[in-house]
Amino acid sequence: MKTATPATARAINDRLVLDLLLERGPLTAPQLRELTGLSRPTVSDLIERLRDGGLIEVAGECGENRRGPNARLFGIVAGRAHVAGVDVRRTAVNVTVADVTGRTVGSAVRDLPGSGGTPGLSALIGSAVAEAAAGRALDTVVLGAPGLVDPRHGDLVAPNDVPGWEPGLLQEVRRDLGVPVTMENEVNLAAVTEHRTGAATGRDDFVLLWLDDGLGSALVLDGRVRRGASGGAGEIGILRTAGGSLCDLVVADVLRDLGRDDAAGRIAACAFALVAILDPGLVILGGSIGREGGDDLAELVEGRLRDLSPAPTEVRASTVEGNAVLQGAVLTALDLARDRVFS
Template identity: 70%
Template sequence: MKTATPAMARAINDRLALDLLLERGPLTAPQLRTLTGLSRPTVSDLIERLKEGGLIEVTGEYGEDRRGPNARLYGLVADRAHVAGVDLRRDAVNATVADITGAVTGTASAPLRDGTPLEELIEGVLREAAGGHALDSVVIGAPGLVDPRDGELVSGSDVPGWRRGVVRALAGRLGGVPAVLENEVNLAAVAELRTGAAQGSEDFVLLWLDDGVGAAVVLGGRVRRGASGGAGEVGFLEVDGKPFCDQLAARTAGRLGRAELADRVARGAAAFVTLLDPGLVVLGGEMGHEGGDELAAAVSARLRELAPAPAQVRASTVEGNAVLQGAVLTALDLTRDRIFG
C-alpha cells in the first residue's frame, strides 16, 4: 500500500483547514489544532503556506483580553475568486455571482431578445452581476437533456436562440472562463441536497412541478444523469395513456382539486419509488412550493397505496430560485477544487 508523500500530506492538511474555515468561519491556530488534530508545527506551517498563497488572512482577534499569535483569527480571502450561476429560462436570463465563501456579491437578469445572440445576452448579464470581478467559473442551468460526455443538449431546447456551441462561445467571450451546462432540475436537486428538504439524505428524487415537469435522481449523494443525460425525464412517461407532463401542465393542474392533483403527482412518483427505492421524494418547482406540506402529505398517502417500497414525501424548502442556487453551489465546487486542491 502506498503512503502519502510529504507534498500530498500537506495538500490534504491544507484542504482540511480550508474546508473548516468555509464551514465555521474565522478560526485561531489553537482552534485549528483542536479541530484537525494536527500538531502545533504542522498548523503553523499550513497557516503560513495558505497566507503566502493568498487563500487566508488575519481577520481579527479572539477574546477580549487576549493578544499574540494564538489570538489571531484566520479567515478565507473572500475575493480570491468569484463564480456565477445562470438560470436560462424560456423568456429570460438570470444570474447570481458569489465569492469563494459562497456570499452573494451581485445579481442581474434580462429578458430574451429576438436577434441578439444568446451568448452575447448571457455575457452582458454576467458582467452586470459580476460588477467588475473576474469570474473563475460559470455554471448554466437550462431545460433539456445535457449529454454528460460533451456538455451539449441532446434534445432541442425550448430556449429561443439556443444552438450547439452557445456555451463554448460564451466561454470564449469571457476570456476562456470554464463554463458548464447542466440540466436545470439537476441543479435544483443540488440545492435541495445542500440547503433544502433533502439535507442529510444520500438518496432522493426531486419531482419538478413547474412550467415544465421533470425530475432529478440523487443516489449516494450524487446527481445521476444516465448514459446520455436522460435520467429523471419523467415528463415523457405515459400514465394512464397520457404523457405525465401533460397531466400536470400548469393550465391543467390549476383546475384540479387537491385529491386529483395529489393522485397524479403520486403516480409519477410511484415510478421512481418502484424502480429506485430512494426513500424520499421532494416536490419542487412552483407547484411543489405552493402545495407545501399539505400537498406533500396528500401525495404521501396516495403513494403508499401505489408503490411497493416506503418513501417520505416532502415539499421543497429552498427559498428563492433553486436552479440558480444549485448552479452557484456547483460552480463553487469546481472553483474550490481548482484553487484549494
C-alpha cells in the same frame, strides 16, 4: 498500501483547514489544532503556507483578553476567486456572482424573448454576467438550462425550447466569457440546492420531482446526482399513459385546475414510476406546484403513494427559498472553483 508523501499530506491538511474555515468562519490557530488534531508546528507551517499562497489572511482577533499570535483569527481571502451561476429559462436569464466563500456580490436579470433587434442569446448571457460580475474576474461559470445535458461532452443532446437557443451556444458563451463554462440540467441543479440547504439535507438518496411549466425529476443516490449515460436519467415527462404523456397530465396549469385530491393522485402516479424502480425513500416536490402545495399537498401525495408502493417513501415539499436552479448553479460553480484554487 502506499504511504502518503509529505506533499500529499500537506495538500490534505491544507484542504481540511480551508474547508473548516469555509464552514465555520475565521478560527484561531489553537482552534484549528483542536478541530484537526494536528500538531502545533504543523498548524503553524500550514497557516504560513496558506497565507503565502494568498488563500487565508488575518481576519481580526478573538474576544479573549489575551493578545499575541494565538488570538489572531484566520479567514479565507474572499476575493481569491469569484464564480457565476446562470439560470437560462424560457422567460429570462438570471445571474448570481459569488466570492469563494459563497457570499453573493452581484446579480443581474435579462428578460426573454425580446422583439426585433434583441441581441443573440449568447450576447445577452454575456451582458448579464458582465453586469453581475461588475469588473471582477471570474474563475468559473455554471449554466443551468432545460434539456438533456450529455455528461460526456457537456452539451445538450437536443435543442430545448428557450428562445434563441441554437446548436453551438455553449461554445459561443465560452468564447464570449473567456472562462471555463459548465452546463447542467436545471432540475439537477435544483436538486443540488435541495440536498445542501433544502428539504433533502442529510439524506443521501432522494428524488426531486419538478412540477412547473414542464415535468422533470432529478435523481440523487449515494449523495450524488445521477445523470445516466446520455443525461436522460429522471426525464419521466416523456413517459406516456392512456391519457397522454405524463408531462401533459401534470403540467402546472393542468394541476391548478384540478381538485387537490385529483392533483395529488396524478403527482403520486408520476412519483411511483420512480419509486418503484429506485426506492429512494424520499420524494421532494419542487417547482411552482411543489412550493404552492406545501406540506398539505406533500402529505396527500405520500398517502396516495403509500397505496401504490410497498416501499416506504416520505414525501416533502421543497423548502428552498428563491431560485433553486440558480442557487444550485452557484453551489456547483463554487465546488469547481474551490477544487482548482484550493488545490
